[in-house]
Amino acid sequence: MDNILTLMIFIPLIGAAGIIFIPGRYHEYIKAVGAIAAAIPVLLAIPLYMQFDPANPELQFVERFSWIPAYNIEYYLGVDGINVAMIILTAIISFIAIIASWGINDRVKGYFALFLLLETGMMGVFCALDLVLFYFFWEVMLLPMYFLIGIWGGPNKEYAAIKFFIYTLIGSVLLLVAMLAMYFSHGHSFDMISMAQSNNFLNHAPISLFGWALPFAKTLYIMLFICFAIKIPMFPFHTWLPDAHVEAPTAISVILAGVLLKMGTYGIFRLCFPIFPEITKAFGYGIAVFGVINIVYGAFVAMAQSDLKKLVAYSSISHMGFCLLGMAAVTAEGYSGAMMQMFSHGIITSMMFLSVGVIYDRAHHRQIDGFGGLAKQMPIFATVTAWGFFAAMGLPGLSGFIAEILVLLGSFEAYRFFVFLAATSVIITAAYLLWTIQRMFLGPVNEKYKDLPEINGRELFTLVPLGIITLIFGIFPTPVLNLFHNALANLATIVAG
């Protein structure tokens, strides 16, 4: 189909517009429309996957129209190895999250309208190949997130919401300035793909700022990198994440961790690496250092948490560090491992946050030490949660292992010591996750919770598919790896020079 990308991006928006016209008291209709609007992109992802040809290095499903001719701004969408996995991930996670949102009962109309607007933004970011269009969709995500966290969130929601908003906006304005500077240096075009194919940034005149002469390409690279590093989140720009994740409602945490974090690494893959390959190679060591800091620091801080959701949040920071490490290693395995980690972590962290949501809905607190022996009362829930946690620690047989082994394999040659540190952190990760399982599910039954209801059908419906995905791709990852392996191998060759 020719317009499959436009449909995938804008059907949620049409759903949001439809929800605005439904009177606010018809909760069931609103939730149904929301689910349908989120299900259609999943259905569209199937032909997208089937018809995508990984061996073809050209862009596929391209839609290209002139939007503002005077400034060469185009409505330019396209799919290649770098974004196809992310588009499919977004569709799946958004659908799961909408089903998980059926538990919302307050101001339902606003919630679902904002959620679908958010999905439009997320899809658009991954599909856009024109910088202005990319920026548009990037910013479109900010407002709905602000409201979704700030209205339906936990006790400290206003603080978390504005912190998330301001932090991400700082990144966005850096992206804006870099984007405009690139436009003027690239013959007045915003086309990301053609920027990657030309090379005229390296010899550009320096930027003069307050008396200093900053090298043009390196400054732009750092600005773009900081914008995306805030999203990943890379240490030291990670401080918004624990607050945002903990205070957000469950489904929004799933979207935040499952999709939004991947936009940071996607942005680096799409903008920083192809357009500035020499600088990437020069900065590779630095990126690896930050990646390892993420992995180790994230793991240790996660171990110290007493709030279950905060623990999962810090484990996200730790896992995204693996992406960074893989991206620093200029090898096909490293890049494939990073992209696999992006996909796999999206699935796994969604499972973890959904599990946290299940227990929070019942017990209304998230203190790990406040539970005990839940496995006796809720065996199915315990199994599913343990499944998610095993995947998070990179247990072989589940997809996290594939990602981590590829990253470590790819980085081994260049960063032996960092690989050693990362592998050691895998032990720390296993430690805190197993310890959490032990504190929550095993041991003597906590008297307060001996009558807790078991996990219900809707919650299982959100968790089990994710679990199956992570199992299948843990044993047989080829369908996913094939999507991006060729494109990333080409990219690695370009960066390696």
Add this chain to the structure above:
Amino acid sequence: MDLQQSLWLIFPEIIIIITIIVVVLAELILPPQKRHQTGWFAATGLVAAFFVTLNLFKVDTAAEFFGRMVVHDAWSLFFKLFFEISGFLIVIFSLGSKETRGKNQGEYYALLLAVIMGLIFMTSATDLVMILLAMETVGILSYVLVGFNKASSRSGEAALKYLIYGATATGVMLFGMSYLYGLTGTTNLFDIADSIAQSETGFTLTVIMLFILVGFGFKIAMAPFHMWCPDVYEGAPTPITAFLSVGPKAAGFALLLRFFFSTLTQPALDGAFTVVGTFKWPLLIAILSAFTMTVGNLSAITQSNVKRLLAYSSIAHAGYMLMGVVVLHTAGLRAILFYLIVYLFMNIGAFMVVAAIRDGIGSEEIDDYKGIGRRMPFAPIMLALFLFALTGLPPLSGFIGKFYLFFAVIDAGIYWLVTVAIINTVISLYYYARIVKAMFFDEGSQTTPVPVTPLQIIVVSISAIPTLILGIYWAPIIDFAEQSIQMLM
């Protein structure tokens, strides 16, 4: 140019004058409870003037007339339309707001129309005397309008502050203008430009231009001449605040640009301009722009009154627009014109909602806005829209305005200014979001619904539609701005 042609060229202003007379007569004739209908006469007059102005676009050639005091060119036509539209919105705004009900309705609308006429003359004036005349018309009548709420002591205080500050600023400007006359021997802008180009006028010219900048800077609320702004905006009736934030500000920009670009620059290649004379005014304006933005945004953070906060925000927006002056390129001028259009709708919309909320709950404090999101049907959502548009977030029109400004500045390579601007944008998010947070995230103490009148809904909708659409499709407006930057040089 003969008299008949000249009169046709100012026919919109003549229509406004006729409308003033009609409004004053109507007030005398109508019984007291129907006096507010004079507002509808005013609105009709402005609509008629709008259509006549559209007709004036057919007169292609730029020309000076009335003794070379006034000019007809694309720049002045743009602003004629601008003030007619903004005047119309403010008149409807005033009709729908409780603050401007009371005695002297006809006088209010007559004064408003007269200020609009003064604004139009400000933007088409090409003679020092005419500039002064127009600025004083606008100024003195604005002082009266600010103090219109006789029952409110804040209103009277605001009027007095505005008067004293304005008189001082205008006095300094007049002093500078008198020296300019002494230096060049003429009061016509173009003759002054020729004179400056020919002779080497160093220090005197700098001092003169600084004094004149005081007057212009006061009108656009540029730091350090902005101190009157928060008090005046807070004390004036909200329709007048809305009017002040777009009308005199736009006219001040039009006048500043015409003055500086006519007398102190020469057009060069590719739409760029070169500075004439030794006064390095672009650098000065760049520093003032950065200063204005920063002062406006930082001061807004601590405000608890929404109108004061919006006053500081409009100071900051003047700072952003000044960036377009610095680049000395038609791209900058175009960016300023576009920004003025989107700013018009965002600001009037925001003030309209503030007025509606004030009519409903009687307060302008952010603390009293808590929980309003649940109590009012759609005004808080619109206010959130306008506030985020003012921040400059896509896909709203405010982003496109900022985009064009940043575009021009980055093309000119003035990276330090753009850095200051982006830092200020992020800071501004904080205080705009604070209002949104109070309305939607916080729980208020009451839950009674707050009504919104149909007129208020109309003004908000008229402002909201361009704010939404121009964020996605803005080509016609930017083309219009592009063709309007032809100033007679």
